Amino acid sequence: MEVPTYTSEVVHSTADVSEPDSSSDNACDWVIPEYTSTPFMSASTQTEDVGSPDMSTEPLRRKHHVLPGERQAILARQNKKFEANIARNVATLTEDTISDIGQMDDSTQPGSTIEINNTIDDDDEGVIFREDNDENEGYLFADEDTNEDFDIDGTQDQSVVTDVPDPYDKVYSNIPEETHMLKHVPDCGYCTAKKFEYEPPGFCCREHKHLELYFYDDDPSLEHRYRKCREDQIQKDQEVIKQIVGILRGNPYSEHLRSMGHVENLADYHIALNLDQTLNQKTYNTPLTSEDEIRRELLPGQTPQDRPDLVVRVFHAKLQELKHRLTKQDILGKVRAYVYVVEFQKRGLPHAHFLLIMQRKYKLTCPEQYDLLISAEIPSNKYPELRKMVIKHMMHGPCGSLNPNCPCTKGRASCKNQYPRHFHEATMQGKDSYPNYRRRDDGRKEKVRGCELDNRWVVPYNPYLLRLFNCHINVEECGSIKAVKYLFKYIYKGHDRVSVVMRDAGKENGDVDEIQQYRDARWVTPPEALRRIYGFELSQNSPSVMQLQLHLPNMHMVTFHERQMVERVVNRPGADRSMITAYFEANKLYEEARGILYRDFPEWYTWQQGKVWQRRKQNMGGQVGRIVSALPSEGERFYLRLLLNHVTGATSYVDLRTVDTDTLPSFHEAAQRRGLLEADNTIDECLNEAALYQMPSALRRLFATILVFCEPNDVAELWQRHLDTMSEYYHRITQSKTHLQQMVLIDIRNMLQSMGKDIKTFPLPAIIDRYDDSQGIDREIYEEEIIEATTEDVALQETLNEEQKSAYEKILSVVDTSNGGVFFVDGPSGTRKTYLYKALLAVLRSQDKIAVATAISRVAASIMPGGRTAHSRFKIPLTMDDGAICTFTKQSGTSKLLQKASLIIWDEASMAKRQSIEALDNSMRDIMGRPDLPFGGKTIVFGGDFRQVLPVVRKGSRAQIVAASLRSSYLWESMCHLKLVRNMRAKSDPWFAEYLLRVGGGTEEVNNDGDVRLPDEVCVPYTGDDRDLDRLIDDIYPSLNENMSNTSYITSRAILTTRNDWVDMINMRMIDRFQREQMMYHSFDTAVDDPNNYYPSEFLNTLTPNGLPPHVLKLKIGCPIMLLRNIDPANGLCNGTRLVVRGFQKK
CATH class of the missing domain: 3.40.50.300 (P-loop containing nucleotide triphosphate hydrolases)
Structure with missing residues (x-):
């Protein structure tokens, strides 16, 4: 029987099946397990994606009135139903697991527990990675594998408190009864070799095509590579070498590689970040190691280190099983994308890092939801097997004062992973973007390596996965951009390398053979070598990412054999085509393609061998595209990439350079004209443009606003350039230049004070006392x-x-x-x-x-x-x-x-x-x-x-x-x-006033889910049709076109919603209704403290933090807007002030 699917449907929203917005500040609206009918469901019954709810199929809600004393009784009845469902489904899970185990032969039956004592050759391997000096998140993955035995004191009382029913035990409600064992696979029928699950047919002897098969990298091939390097060195032009060295010395990527341990696959790191552009930043990180089942295949006297072939094959099978359960059976919820990387420690045992990006319905958005899947506590005695596994696999240390020689503490005042953590009675969101998981001081302790450890030392885990695989599986919720960036950087950090210097002590002449002298070496363990030889993947991501070519006109790459004639290569069919030129052709052929950006093209079209884009048979579900990187120092290539990331429907390079019917000479000017680049003189041009339309008083206010919010580099120069336009009106009062300057300064001083700033903090001329008539009265008073x-x-x-x-x-x-x-x-x-x-x-x-x-x-x-x-x-x-x-x-x-x-x-x-x-x-x-x-x-x-x-x-x-x-x-x-x-x-409507009091007081009628249903009298009917939103807009904004110029009409009404993405959708629909001139503004997004450019600009453009406008701000004349800053509170320009757009300026 198949194992039933455990899914995080236990935390789905019962109020609305649409996807919750992770950026919303609203309190948690997901239902905790006591209110859910069943925590198990077949994977086939789950939909691929979550859309708007279909009210036509929703069951009718039964109303009942809840008196103040009855609410707890309702919850108690729902809890009993939930517990009954849990017991019934766990029993099914146990039967299926036993059934799977029963199919094994004697050689695969689980025997008695064997303690495996590992020793470490390198003290640094006591923690899973070396801390990056540039990062503070080094504590995220703590103690993945330790350097000492887990000796559990079986004579010690496992808990000093009596176990009582725990309301948080729901996280343990679905744990399996048995540990997962690999299914028995018959031995090879040709060579009788041992076979493991998930290995392809003919893996051992290629179906008898080879009697014995040896995998090796022969010495002649190594020598050939070495000799080839010497031959190439002789041919290189010394002048070219000098230029390359100069380029690399100032190349940010060169700095990037050195800081990340010589990352060979740096592009993959950016590709992984690209996944998050559309999939949002809600992930689980799941490191994994396993070794118990290897013991069953060892000969007497052998250790796992003696059989790297078994280590690699068993780990591969376990890893495939974990991936299957995570991505197919959805045991943590529906996965929308994932990335995993396999790493090898120097003593040999491999481990993996999974990064899961969940569908919105299954994202964890509040601490109550964290507690449904992740625990950081020692289980009670009700779960003895799980408790043993937590003590064996998930206890960090001891370190710190208990063991100063522990690698995570050695040379430091405290543990680099911040253990022991603090006690917390409830899970809460930490200030550093990582949750502070619940770690109660409940008296549960265990002696590990001679020290008593409590909940403060537990590495977060998922009980289901830990009980199923019986190995170290650290599960963390990662809910911020900073955490996601760090995870991608970490899983792609690459291997450690060392430069080995070889010198001939007897050589007296000054000739230096650089190739012979320096060898770039790395440590390759036997399991890593065998995994590469077997062809097992070292990393994988889904959906796949296509790197899109980027080149200037007629500068695309053409591949050919060194012996081919150049004329034949040039005249080869398709030699003049590339991904970009084919993209231009597709925009000419397909009307629907003209609204798709180049980077999004692989999602809707496939790249064919004939160098053409062909429409996919299915509407969605394609690859994720990413345009290869380009640095600002590359000039036109960088600006071409910028345009391709923002402009849709281009049919040629010339079309990309055309803005408002004007064909510009370069991509740089085209990007600048479109507002995609922040020019060096942007502030100066802004004041010049404002001087054409605004009065001097408005210019002075703009100048003060620029000082406060724009941080100009040369304030004195800006002051000298625009003093005349800001003082035009004062020429009627006085002709004295000093007096004019002082009047402007005093006016700007007052404006700065209303913004909470002092003019003395800016490099402007001093105010002379005889011109200042404020008499020392404080502005606030x-x-x-x-x-x-x-x-x-x-x-x-x-x-x-x-x-x-x-x-x-x-x-x-x-x-x-x-x-x-x-x-x-x-x-x-x-x-x-x-x-x-x-x-x-x-x-x-x-x-x-x-x-x-x-x-x-x-x-x-x-x-x-x-x-x-x-x-x-x-x-x-x-x-x-x-x-x-x-x-x-x-x-x-x-x-x-x-x-x-x-x-x-x-x-x-x-x-x-x-x-x-x-x-x-x-x-x-x-x-x-x-x-x-x-x-x-x-x-x-x-x-x-x-x-x-x-x-x-x-x-x-x-x-x-x-x-x-x-x-x-x-x-x-x-x-x-x-x-x-x-x-x-509401004197004329007392019923509504009373209704609001009942809702606020918690006495209004609720349905079976505990939700309040709004009366039909105050609702716009919802039918599930796309036009429902239009009907709502018509109801709130009747006769919009006739009242666009009426300020009170626009600002006296609004549509409220519970999610930020719905706000954006409704705003876009509203703006499309305005029949006026339109202007689009683009933000210039940069990350603070990001000198290595870990965050690509197109990735930052997709983020809309609270309190900031979107990257593309679309406005029309007459549409209402809201101020997001306290520009001038004294004059009503505060955060939340509603305004109406009356005109546009380019800067």
Whole structure:
């Protein structure tokens, strides 16, 4: 019987079968195993890809009302169903495994466990690789194979705590009962040689065609290569050699190769990164070693090192079985792409590194999902065999203070792999892009090599794979670009090499034979030699990658035999064709090809021997294409590659050089005209272009913006060039050049201050005091004092309802008192919290007092007069830990403003992380000089609704999100809680207001999956048709073409969605509807701290980090846009400000 397929379908989304977006900041929406009907399913029943859900086939959802005390009962019933399914399927798995083992003969039956004691000839092999000095991720793969025996103390109590039901045991729910053994294969019928699974027919004697077969690299062939090198050296022109040496001395690839251990297959490293362009960066890394089954085939007295042929063949069979289960049976989920590399350690045993790129539905996006597949703990006594395997294969060290001579610690203060790790009660996303797996201090310990080790020493593993293969299999979740880059670099790091110098001590003359003197040597172990001889693959990637040719016109490569006549070669059919020219021809022949980039062509077309591109019979599923690399120093070839990566439908080289009907003389100019290159004078041209259309005041603001965000190299030169255009209006006031310059400087000074910068930090002329009439007033205080309370806002206090009036009076009663007060206004949406804030702000400002208004988002801040985002106003750092403080100083204008303020309002505090609020508290206690009072005795009003959005914790669990909220802060208990219940916004629709309260309070009806279903009255019907999105757009934006010029129409409505990729799709659909002029802008993407160019530019172009626009920004006149930076908060230009496109400029 076939072994049932274990699949990560146990973590599929029940709310939506479409693929989750790994870049989304939303909390985990996958279902944990207790809620899933079955963790097993046949591979044939799984779809190849995940698309939009078909609602027509979705079963009807049964509604039921959940009372506050019934939710746990529902979960308990679902848990019982899940446990029953687990038991039933594990029993099936056991029967199938036993059935497979039963088919073996006596020679393959598993016997008693034999301890294999390995020794190491080289101390450096105690860890799987030498740490790269340029990287900090050396700890990722820890202790793949150790240099000492795993001696388990069988007399020691395996656990000092009583095993009780563990809610995290679901990761062990599917482990097999037996270890995988290779299936019995009959011996060769011709030569009676031993055969192993996955070996092709005739592997041993070529089906009796050879009685005996010896594989060797004979000495004459080696000598021929050596002699050939000498002959070639004699023929080389010395001048050419000098030029080559000069080129290599400044060649980045030369540096690249040396830093990566002489990587012969460097192009493959870039190819692997190319896979990730379309497949996203969610991977599992799975190193693998195995040796137990080799013992059964050894003769008495032999060790595995004595039989490298057995080592290679058994390892190959095991590796093929692992690949089959990972990629065909989907035991970790549906795999979309993979890369693996086989490596050999100096003492002989091989190991492999698998990198799995999962389909989106099966990507791990939050810590709860990590715990379903990966464990970093010693199992309980309920799993004795698995526990033994973890102790034997997955315990790092001991090292550090327990064993200073361990290779991972030798010469260091601590373990290079960072063991022992810290205890963690729950898995969480680490700050360095790698998860901190759950390692509880549960008392489980084992004595390994004479030292007691606990969960801190466990190398992460998948229980299913470990129990199945009984060898070291380290499984890691890799969820960032940095981690993926490091993995690709590591698996393609190549072999170690050494230069051996041979000198003749008796030779007195000065002649040097360089070929004889230097030999580039490497260590080749017997298993590696045999694996190459047997023809087993050392690496593989799927899907395959095609390297696409790159050459300038009439400079493509033509292959021919050295004895062929040149005329015959030139006149050979197809000699003038190449991949690029055939791509141009395909664009002429096939209309559908004109929308496909050259690099994407292999996905849709196949390259034929006749040097033509032919359409694939299937629409998708082809190769991944990658244009061969080109350096900027190569000139036109580099710019040709840049154009091919961005321009579709080109029919010739001339067509590539044509932009807006103008045929340009070079590819460099064409790339620059298309906006694909950042010119050296881009900033200067930007100011020149703006001077043609904008007023001098706008030019001064642009100049200040450039100083803050563009970091120009020569600020003084830029100032001198554009001073005249920035001071044009001031010529009417004065003719003095000094006065003109000072007026411009003061205006730019004020703009820089509104952006949080000081003009003194830029190399600009100094401001003379006699021209400065600011009288030393701090900008922050001045901006607040000029805010006038309108008559309408002052009158708001007379229209407050009873709840608002009560809160209003309580807050004003403590304003300007010696101890102040801290309030939290809690109210659902529609209870007019902002109405209350406006009344408070107006009454205090009408009394010439300072009241500071802030909010988390720009949208909420803009509703309050003088509102600013909290991060901008309080200078809150973007990243912080407990005990952090704001970045303003005691002498700053922000500090003086907060000291002088009578009231501070912080709206949407329920969305803020508690650390940001605590940072303000720490800073306020300091600047007010009253460390014993919350916020230094200042009156502060927080507001929000915890029923809505909580703080965003990237990949955070539910517990981490709650722990990050204000209610988990030490400040919460000291706050006076004011409640607003009456919904003023929905007075005409009380049912909807009540419905929102039920959803927020968790009492609304749910279906069997625990999901809330929206009423039909508030939904646009979904039919599964492609036009559903168009109907939604028509419902939100009726008569769009007639209202494109209406600013309030555009900015007063929006479509919200839960995933970033859906946002991009809807935006593109909306922009296509605008019937106006279009402009496309391209970003210039570079990676920080990447001197070796590990990240190709086309790979970086595919990434859209949070807070940054896409690589290709498509805009049209009249379309709404959102500002992503705090350019000028004082004037409303903050992160989140909505704007409308009114015109385009090229720069």
